[in-house]
Amino acid sequence: MAHYRTPDPKREHFRRYLEKAGVVDSLTSVLVSLYEQPDKPSNALEFVKQHLNSGGQAITDTEALQQEVIDLRQRCAQLADENKDLKSRLQRYEPEDGATAD
Structure with missing residues (x-):
């Protein structure tokens, strides 16, 4: 049987902060871009860093x-x-x- 956890107020506040700041959308966009790459880069972390750097610059x-x-x-x-x-x-x-x- 699954246990339901009530959301932690601090965690919820932080989640809303990240969403409002656009961090969640940016990370989602970069991860989707990585997922859609036909040839996956050897260093996924470097790929994410490059695509998050200055709006993708x-x-x-x-x-x-x-x-x-x-x-x-x-x-x-x-x-x-x-x-x-x-x-x-x-x-x-x-x-x-x-x-x-x-």
């Missing part, structure tokens, strides 16, 4: 974007230095009182 995409941010920051610093140099060179050719020469 691949780790390699994240690394590529991080590298792009680093490159763009370096380029921005180079352009700021070049801008500073050009401004100082321009100041040598402009009159001090701001009037243009005729």
Whole structure:
């Protein structure tokens, strides 16, 4: 004979929290995706991690974007230095009182 357990209030609260946060739907979606894979990956945990990471964005995409941010920051610093140099060179050719020469 099966024993019926009354739901633990803490457990029910936590379950509702996970459902409200979308965790249950995300996990279900990833597990369904794994189930539907014709060739099962050798590492199921890695599959789940990759598909849960940033809304399904691949780790390699994240690394590529991080590298792009680093490159763009370096380029921005180079352009700021070049801008500073050009401004100082321009100041040598402009009159001090701001009037243009005729």
